[in-house]
Amino acid sequence: MYDVAIIGAGVTGASIARELSRYNLKVIILERENDVSCGTSKANSAIIHAGYDAKENTLMARFNLEGNPMFDNICNELDVPFKRTGSLVIAFDEEQLSHLQILYQRGLNNNIKGMKIISEDELKAKEPAINRNVKGALFASTAGIIDPMLLTISLMESAVINGADYLLNFEVQSIEKQENIFRITGPGKIIEASWIINAAGVYADKVHNMISKPEFKILPRRGQYFLLDKTEGKIVNSVLFPCPGKMGKGTLVTPTVHGNLILGPSSDNLEDPEDLATTEKMLNLARSGAIKLVPSINTGRSIRNFAGMRAVSDTGDFFIKEADDTPRFIDVSGIKSPGLTAAPAIAVYVIELLKDKGLNLKKRTNFNPFVKRNIFMELPSAEQKHLLKRNPLYGRIICRCENITEGDILDSIHRPVGAKTLDGVKRRCRPGMGRCQGGFCSPLVQEILARELNVPVKDIVLEKKHSYILTNKTK
Ligand SMILES: Cc1cc2nc3c(=O)[nH]c(=O)nc-3n(C[C@H](O)[C@H](O)[C@H](O)COP(=O)(O)OP(=O)(O)OC[C@H]3O[C@@H](n4cnc5c(N)ncnc54)[C@H](O)[C@@H]3O)c2cc1C
Numbered sequence: 001m002y003d004v005a006i007i008g009a010g011v012t013g014a015s016i017a018r019e020l021s022r023y024n025l026k027v028i029i030l031e032r033e034n035d036v037s038c039g040t041s042k043a044n045s046a047i048i049h050a051g052y053d054a055k056e057n058t059l060m061a062r063f064n065l066e067g068n069p070m071f072d073n074i075c076n077e078l079d080v081p082f083k084r085t086g087s088l089v090i091a092f093d094e095e096q097l098s099h100l101q102i103l104y105q106r107g108l109n110n111n112i113k114g115m116k117i118i119s120e121d122e123l124k125a126k127e128p129a130i131n132r133n134v135k136g137a138l139f140a141s142t143a144g145i146i147d148p149m150l151l152t153i154s155l156m157e158s159a160v161i162n163g164a165d166y167l168l169n170f171e172v173q174s175i176e177k178q179e180n181i182f183r184i185t186g187p188g189k190i191i192e193a194s195w196i197i198n199a200a201g202v203y204a205d206k207v208h209n210m211i212s213k214p215e216f217k218i219l220p221r222r223g224q225y226f227l228l229d230k231t232e233g234k235i236v237n238s239v240l241f242p243c244p245g246k247m248g249k250g251t252l253v254t255p256t257v258h259g260n261l262i263l264g265p266s267s268d269n270l271e272d273p274e275d276l277a278t279t280e281k282m283l284n285l286a287r288s289g290a291i292k293l294v295p296s297i298n299t300g301r302s303i304r305n306f307a308g309m310r311a312v313s314d315t316g317d318f319f320i321k322e323a324d325d326t327p328r329f330i331d332v333s334g335i336k337s338p339g340l341t342a343a344p345a346i347a348v349y350v351i352e353l354l355k356d357k358g359l360n361l362k363k364r365t366n367f368n369p370f371v372k373r374n375i376f377m378e379l380p381s382a383e384q385k386h387l388l389k390r391n392p393l394y395g396r397i398i399c400r401c402e403n404i405t406e407g408d409i410l411d412s413i414h415r416p417v418g419a420k421t422l423d424g425v426k427r428r429c430r431p432g433m434g435r436c437q438g439g440f441c442s443p444l445v446q447e448i449l450a451r452e453l454n455v456p457v458k459d460i461v462l463e464k465k466h467s468y469i470l471t472n473k474t475k
Pocket of ligand 1: 007008009010011012013014030031032033036037038039040041042043044045046047048049170171172173199200201202203204207221222223224265308309310311335336337338339340341342
């Protein structure tokens with residue numbers, strides 16, 4: 001019997017799990033996929049937004065403001081790469097210049113510090129590759145870039161190190177409540193808990209409707225991207241946005257924390273939240289939007305296209321509250337952008353909400369805030385020597401694009417929330433993230449996974465449950 005069951009191991013559920021693990025509580029995270037960070041949290045722009053974009057007096061504005069400054073400390077504790085690059089919203093004409101004033105004023109209303117409108121010349125000095133036809137920009141110094149997958153994985157690791165349990169491959173299928181105890185049914189098991197946090201992303205409305213009358217609807221909205229090789233990663237210094245339109249912030253151009261360049265996202269409303277296909281039409285729109293900002297981008301250097309699904313609530317804001325007719329069932333849903341930025345602040349708010357609603361919270365004295373992870377080739381040589389002595393497999397390079405050793409891969413498999421799939425290893429230590437996209441290292445990583453997990457090599461999947469890579473021997 002658990003005190004709290006969290007449904008969904010994205011950045012929202014993982015942030016709440018970590019925050020709850022500071023208290024003497026029995027907590028479990030239930031995730032339908034075979035790894036954490038497999039939903040929206042794995043495919044987004046990876047921006048920690050400054051906060052001028054969200055409408056005044058919304059939960060989005062509040063938690064963006066509160067979440068942004070929390071990242072220095074969290075990323076330091078969890079060893080997650082994060083850089084405050086600043087962001088620029090670019091204006092090309094008088095109308096857009098006046099829109100910058102609206103954004104600036106909204107930023108002031110939202111209490112955002114570190115913003116200013118900069119001139120064409122200042123903009124060109126900051127971003128030498130910018131389109132020569134620009135007229136000015138809104139600069140926001142507090143914006144940053146992060147690795148959202150590693151953030152989510154590390155938040156989960158931190159929760160687990162501090163006593164939380166988790167179940168993967170556990171798709172919540174139904175929920176009943178008997179005498180104040182929730183019975184949560186998934187494949188082959190029933191989990192009992194006194195409280196439920198619904199952080200199920202694009203499926204949050206379905207999970208809500210399992211136990212409560214409908215209160216909101218999630219409208220899936222897809223965004224498609226280009227990921228460019230590291231040769232393009234230095235073409236811009238900060239996050240560049242066009243002036244926003246009806247469908248959101250528009251196509252951005254940004255460096256990633258690992259030195260690549262991302263262009264995107266496009267925006268299209270869909271019925272099917274699973275439809276993460278990329279399409280020629282939308283990628284072309286993303287490409288032309290990016291090239292308008294930075295004409296010299298070489299999209300021929302694209303190494304991957306991918307898509308993410310926004311969980312847009314029909315309420316127009318994050319939807320975070322106890323269900324009207326079901327005490328102790330808390331929805332944390334409609335967490336669209338700036339959800340990544342807001343996640344740590346949402347987690348703190350949810351703790352307060354739980355306290356208000358009657359959950360008895362007593363702090364643990366032995367909470368350990370730290371998660372440590374190493375990439376061998378990024379370590380100082382003294383530490384490398386030490387690691388090599390402990391395990392000579394740190395001397396065997398498996399991914400030549402990203403310089404990842406077998407020791408790094410073993411670490412990612414045997415960590416508290418270890419990898420079990422090819423993409424799981426990739427998200428934790430990056431073999432397959434480079435220019436060849438796993439062309440050379442994937443078979444090796446697959447063999448290492450099979451050996452370490454003691455399963456046949458053909459049981460190792462790429463990502464989702466049935467994404468088999470090998471089926472039978474040919475020779
Ligand atoms: C294109 C795009 C760009 C974005 N860019 C940014 C950005 O730059 N900055 C920013 O701040 N935000 C951004 N966002 C928003 C941000 O990515 C999301 O707000 C955040 O990832 C949402 O996290 P989540 O945990 O709520 O959802 P998810 O990450 O989707 O997690 C929900 C989890 O619930 C699981 N689940 C669902 N149903 C069940 C069930 N029945 N049983 C068990 N588990 C279940 C899913 O498998 C999933 O793992 C962007 C989003 C998109 C799509």
